Amino acid sequence: MSKGRILSGMRPTGRLHVGHLVGVLDNWIKFQDEYDCYFMIADWHALTTKYDQTEDIKDNIRELVIDWISAGIDPEKSVIFLQSDVKEDAELHLLFSMITSVSRLERVPTYKEQIEELGLGNSVPYGLLGYPVLQAADILLYKGDTVPVGKDQLPHLELTREIGRRFNYLYEEIFPEPEPKLTKVPKLLGTDGRKMSKSYGNAIFLADSKDEVEEKVKQMVTDPQRIRLKDPGDPDVCSVYNFHTIFNESEKTDELAEGCRNAGIGCMNCKGNLRDVLVDELAEIRAKRKELEKNPERIDEILAAGAKKAKKVAQATMKEVRSAMNL
Ligand code: SF4
Incomplete structure (x- = not known):
């Protein structure tokens, strides 16, 4: 057929x-x-x-x-x-x-x-x-x-x-x-919680370097109500969590959501985890890009x-x- x-x-x-x-x-x-x-x-x-x-x-x-x-x-x-x-x-x-x-x-x-x-x-x-x-x-x-x-x-x-x-x-x-x-x-969504778009300046590009990804994750908008570490957060209004649901393993994502809701994890840690996942996800693409750019x-x-x-x-x-x- x-x-x-x-x-x-x-x-x-x-x-x-x-x-x-x-x-x-x-x-x-x-x-x-x-x-x-x-x-x-x-x-x-x-x-x-x-x-x-x-x-x-x-x-x-x-x-x-x-x-x-x-x-x-x-x-x-x-x-x-x-x-x-x-x-x-x-x-x-x-x-x-x-x-x-x-x-x-x-x-x-x-x-x-x-x-x-x-x-x-x-x-x-x-x-x-x-x-x-x-x-x-x-x-x-x-x-x-x-x-x-x-x-x-x-x-x-x-x-x-x-x-x-x-x-x-x-x-x-x-x-x-x-x-x-x-x-x-x-x-x-984009890093600021709006639709991801080049014109909004809230996108993570396939061609971004490791440092650029790191900086963009650092700047990501989290739950605005969560000001101190001891404040419980709402992952459903957080763009970092939105990324986790797509790029991270589901078990880890559930664990982070739970940690957010009961104030067991800080946003810095949560972002650090996302940064590692994204850098890893894009590593192969970045390597192939470099090769093609040379040729x-x-x-x-x-x-x-x-x-x-x-x-x-x-x-x-x-x-x-x-x-x-x-x-
Ligand atoms: S802990 Fe994670 S999911 Fe919760 S508000 Fe902070 S960055 Fe967002």
């Missing part, structure tokens, strides 16, 4: 943090053995919101590949490629845009949210509206039949399924209807090999598409 094919990607917008590790990469690593995996660096998608900030894009692409591989994405098992290396994606996007209505795109829930968030008012770029059409092309070009998604991305995938169905109905049965693979995303040609080789494999599939799909559309 042939394996299902997973298509997933990330935009190259900066260094990855531990939230990406536990929320996305850990899942991808598991998928590598079960599926035929295509992992795409979505550089065109990065332009939908950052079209005027392209000076860092090349560096961000390299950093992203380094982060992926250091975390355990294996180029021998998975196809790692750059979206813009496969121009067939742009062609399919154009053709899909002919069969997709503007009103349908305006109904994608995240569209309105994004306009508001970015304060775009009446000056919404055409590319932002068409973003889900490009996403449909990304997935269907490779005939991805499985797409790992969080619940908030389900409407985008539904649109991909609709576009594929419409194409199949209008011309010829070519595309699969990709199924969502709902992934478990542990709720990891930039390796990144070029990985991207070139990925583009070659991705192109082969893309060209075969486009041949079918053009023939079905009499082009």
